Amino acid sequence: MSKAKRSVFVVLNEKGLHTRPAAALVRCAAHFDCQINLSYRNYVVNGKSILGILMLAAGKGAKVTVEATGQDAEAAIAAILRLASSQFNVKY
DSSP states (O other): OOOOEEEEEEOOOTTOSOHHHHHHHHHHHTTSSEEEEEEETTEEEETTOHHHHHHTOOOTTOEEEEEEEETTHHHHHHHHHHHHHTGGGOOO
């Protein structure tokens, strides 16, 4: 089994990690053949589950840890970090 890759992103969106950015994150994660988990506070959820991501209730400024395990874990984390830095391409 490959070693887990981990990084942290800060939620920059005014409204936090709500439905549209969560859906964008799930769409991004679905392209990768690896297990992706997101954690915030004491919660760890599947990064390919929109309901799980919404349960994090991560508001603006939240530091969310993304961890991926599998053959393209590094690429998955890089893509998620790019998405987060672009505010999930969500326009308000």
